[in-house]
Amino acid sequence: MSAQGIGQILVYVVVLIALGYPLGIYMARVYNDDDFARRGRLRWLGAVERGFFRAVHVDGDREQDWKSYGKVTLVFSSLFALFLYGMLRLQGHLFLNPDHLPAVPAHIALNTTASFITNTNWQYYGGEYTMSYLSQMAGLAVQNFVSAAVGMAVLAAVVRGIARRSRSDIGNFWRDLYRSLVYILLPLAIVLGVILISQGVVQTFHSHATATTLQGAHQTIARGPAASQISIKQLGTNGGGYYNSNSAVPFENSNGISNFFELLAILLIPAGQVFMFGKMVGSRKHGWMVFAAMLSVFVIGVAVNLPAEQHGSQVLRNSGVNITQGHGQSGGNMADKEVRFGQAASTNWTVATSDASNGSVNSGFDAQTPAGGAVPLVNLFLGEVIFGGVGSGLYGMFFYIIIAVFIAGLMVGRTPEWLGKKIEAREIKLAALGALFVPTMVLTMTAVAIVTKSGVASIYNHGVHGFTETLYAYDSQSNNNGSAFAGYGATSFSASFGAVAMLLGRFVPLLAALALGGSLAKKKIVPASAGTFRTDGPTFVVLLVGVIALTAGLMILPALTLGPIVEGLMH
Amino acid sequence: MRNIVASIAAIVVLTAFFGFAYPAVMTGFAQVAFSNKANGSLIRHDGRLVGSRLAAQNFTWPRYFHERPSGTAPAYNAAATTFLNYGPTSSDLAKLVSDNAKAILKLEGPYNPGLTIHDIPVDAVVTSASGIDPDISPANAALQSRRVAAIRHLSLATVQKLIKENTDGRGLGFFGEPGVNVLELNLALDKLGGR
Numbered sequence: 001m002s003a004q005g006i007g008q009i010l011v012y013v014v015v016l017i018a019l020g021y022p023l024g025i026y027m028a029r030v031y032n033d034d035d036f037a038r039r040g041r042l043r044w045l046g047a048v049e050r051g052f053f054r055a056v057h058v059d060g061d062r063e064q065d066w067k068s069y070g071k072v073t074l075v076f077s078s079l080f081a082l083f084l085y086g087m088l089r090l091q092g093h094l095f096l097n098p099d100h101l102p103a104v105p106a107h108i109a110l111n112t113t114a115s116f117i118t119n120t121n122w123q124y125y126g127g128e129y130t131m132s133y134l135s136q137m138a139g140l141a142v143q144n145f146v147s148a149a150v151g152m153a154v155l156a157a158v159v160r161g162i163a164r165r166s167r168s169d170i171g172n173f174w175r176d177l178y179r180s181l182v183y184i185l186l187p188l189a190i191v192l193g194v195i196l197i198s199q200g201v202v203q204t205f206h207s208h209a210t211a212t213t214l215q216g217a218h219q220t221i222a223r224g225p226a227a228s229q230i231s232i233k234q235l236g237t238n239g240g241g242y243y244n245s246n247s248a249v250p251f252e253n254s255n256g257i258s259n260f261f262e263l264l265a266i267l268l269i270p271a272g273q274v275f276m277f278g279k280m281v282g283s284r285k286h287g288w289m290v291f292a293a294m295l296s297v298f299v300i301g302v303a304v305n306l307p308a309e310q311h312g313s314q315v316l317r318n319s320g321v322n323i324t325q326g327h328g329q330s331g332g333n334m335a336d337k338e339v340r341f342g343q344a345a346s347t348n349w350t351v352a353t354s355d356a357s358n359g360s361v362n363s364g365f366d367a368q369t370p371a372g373g374a375v376p377l378v379n380l381f382l383g384e385v386i387f388g389g390v391g392s393g394l395y396g397m398f399f400y401i402i403i404a405v406f407i408a409g410l411m412v413g414r415t416p417e418w419l420g421k422k423i424e425a426r427e428i429k430l431a432a433l434g435a436l437f438v439p440t441m442v443l444t445m446t447a448v449a450i451v452t453k454s455g456v457a458s459i460y461n462h463g464v465h466g467f468t469e470t471l472y473a474y475d476s477q478s479n480n481n482g483s484a485f486a487g488y489g490a491t492s493f494s495a496s497f498g499a500v501a502m503l504l505g506r507f508v509p510l511l512a513a514l515a516l517g518g519s520l521a522k523k524k525i526v527p528a529s530a531g532t533f534r535t536d537g538p539t540f541v542v543l544l545v546g547v548i549a550l551t552a553g554l555m556i557l558p559a560l561t562l563g564p565i566v567e568g569l570m571h
Numbered sequence: 572m573r574n575i576v577a578s579i580a581a582i583v584v585l586t587a588f589f590g591f592a593y594p595a596v597m598t599g600f601a602q603v604a605f606s607n608k609a610n611g612s613l614i615r616h617d618g619r620l621v622g623s624r625l626a627a628q629n630f631t632w633p634r635y636f637h638e639r640p641s642g643t644a645p646a647y648n649a650a651a652t653t654f655l656n657y658g659p660t661s662s663d664l665a666k667l668v669s670d671n672a673k674a675i676l677k678l679e680g681p682y683n684p685g686l687t688i689h690d691i692p693v694d695a696v697v698t699s700a701s702g703i704d705p706d707i708s709p710a711n712a713a714l715q716s717r718r719v720a721a722i723r724h725l726s727l728a729t730v731q732k733l734i735k736e737n738t739d740g741r742g743l744g745f746f747g748e749p750g751v752n753v754l755e756l757n758l759a760l761d762k763l764g765g766r
Binding site for chain 2: 057072076080138139174177181189194198200201205210213219225245250251255312315319321322323329331332337363367370465570
């Protein structure tokens with residue numbers, strides 16, 4: 001834990017804010033300005049947008065209420081899921097399959113489809129030896145864009161609902177989807193893709209290369225159109241790697257520079273959306289306070305994970321090998337970590353990816369120390385609202401904000417308000433549903449998986465660590481994160497059970513958020529009075545973090561004591 | 572019904588654009604602007620393809636620097652990367668570490684009098700995340716340098732100079748950690764013409 005390592009993480013945070021803030025202001029314009037890119041020199045872009053609406057036979061300028069918005073989101077996602085499932089099952093007969101890979105097995109295809117439709121990218125397959133170039137490129141990578149854009153569109157609609165008064169419409173799904181894709185995700189993906197290619201990330205249609213090593217053995221080197229997919233999997237909080245070991249593989253993440261930019265991309269849009277929200281609801285200060293709450297949880301994660309990993313596991317310390325940092329090594333727990341990243345960059349990634357529901361990794365979580373590995377586990381359990389998934393993170397955070405405002409209201413004994421809107425029974429119910437549904441599901445599914453034979457069959461490491469693996473698997477899938485304590489194998493039971501976890505974990509909170517937006521849009525603005533709890537000050541930050549810790553944190557504590565805590569005490 | 576028609580049309584349009592046009596344009600750019608890197612940073616030596624600077628390969632001969640342990644099957648499989656996934660408290664991990672440390676002591680001991688397990692850098696005994704980590708830590712390279720110098724009848728200074736030349740520094744001098752690229756280092760040694 002050198003000053004240099006901490007410096008890397010500090011620079012990361014500074015750059016994140018410096019780029020996230022202007023991005024947020026830009027995104028607010030993209031969603032709020034009806035005539036965005038329809039006038040002036042860029043009006044050809046507007047013409048392309050109109051062309052898209054004509055091609056899909058919709059009027060992109062006609063606004064929808066939350067029910068119509070939710071309905072089209074579900075129909076679109078379901079049909080795209082069918083399409084993707086079909087492609088994976090038929091890849092053996094389709095083109096762009098130079099290595100002649102067979103069809104993806106049914107349960108893996110089901111799990112993978114659910115995984116990519118829901119922006120989870122849980123991977124029950126090894127990319128380079130399961131998926132044809134076609135499946136990777138025209139199947140999975142398309143979902144990296146589209147599932148991210150769906151989350152972003154829904155967030156835009158919910159934020160509009162919060163900002164509007166006495167209306168029932170909250171935006172048009174197709175327009176929000178199109179603008180998320182074309183004006184936000186695509187340009188960022190191109191820029192990041194170019195940076196990655198320049199650093200050595202592969203981007204080719206050539207098949208595997210076969211080398212004769214210096215000792216005369218044969219080595220097959222998997223390649224493919226990776227960079228274009230990796231850039232969006234980082235930006236869209238998708239996380240599904242081109243290679244099995246994800247961004248630990250040098251062809252996917254070549255050096256310290258590619259690592260920094262991939263890392264930046266994990267939190268860039270989610271952080272920007274917080275500022276976008278502040279701008280759209282007319283209280284940038286409130287946006288900053290929400291950002292502060294998220295950042296403080298991020299910092300806690302770093303402060304726990306980095307010292308724990310640098311201190312190393314008991315096994316390594318007892319073995320006698322040199323784990324001291326300095327003198328030509330990063331030291332610490334290097335198991336399932338890469339030399340070119342070392343401890344600080346691995347910690348930074350671990351915390352960012354689990355905060356953001358990204359799920360990509362540049363080191364193996366299964367090998368992290370009990371205290372270090374507990375960080376992603378807890379982060380996941382907080383419901384992916386610390387930055388969170390693109391779109392889904394912030395609308396998930398709204399549930400906690402409403403609960404926080406409600407509690408503050410109880411304390412002063414008056415009807416709670418948020419941004420000028422009275423928070424009433426309906427909003428509280430929706431917020432409670434949105435906040436508690438997923439953690440409840442995680443605990444239930446873990447319990448089922450741990451007491452059934454078919455569930456236990458997936459465990460790699462015996463004893464307490466096996467419980468942690470199981471808990472993490474359902475935690476990760478239900479929260480649409482997708483990172484893994486990889487030691488949880490694919491059986492037809494775990495694959496199907498996981499698919500259910502991902503679908504419910506995505507769409508229940510999504511609909512609750514839309515309903516919340518629709519409900520708030522109808523309300524009138526009440527002027528703030530002396531009794532109004534201010535949501536643009538530091539007290540709010542403390543209360544919000546406290547509410548998140550109490551609601552989500554306390555739900556996981558019993559499960560944590562059965563897993564990492566016992567493990568930490570046993571050794 | 573309206574939603575279904577619109578969705579199907581959108582699936583076709585979006586797949587065509589984001590599934591084909593976007594990666595095709597990116598690939599075209601990559602092949603023109605960064606041909607070697609985009610195709611896997613492959614290294615040719617005497618006309619034959621010997622590997623990639625981004626993938627570890629199996630070195631067992633004493634005249635070569637050795638890579639970090641690999642969790643892939645077989646080791647250093649650049650077509651099926653994987654973590655090893657040994658839990659931090661597992662006996663498997665303890666055994667792996669102790670076996671690897673013993674092997675290193677046996678291999679390097681004769682060239683490093685007084686070598687103990689405390690001198691072995693951690694990256695030399697545990698697997699990398701990808702299984703094909705192309706780098707070893709500078710400390711790990713230093714540990715192996717006396718053996719390689721002795722077997723190749725080179726001065727230690729020559730080997731140390733080559734290690735330095737084949738060390739990739741931090742990104743932009745700041746991000747990540749320095750690492751010694753093993754394949755490039757071994758190639759450089761072979762080019763010196765040592766035995």
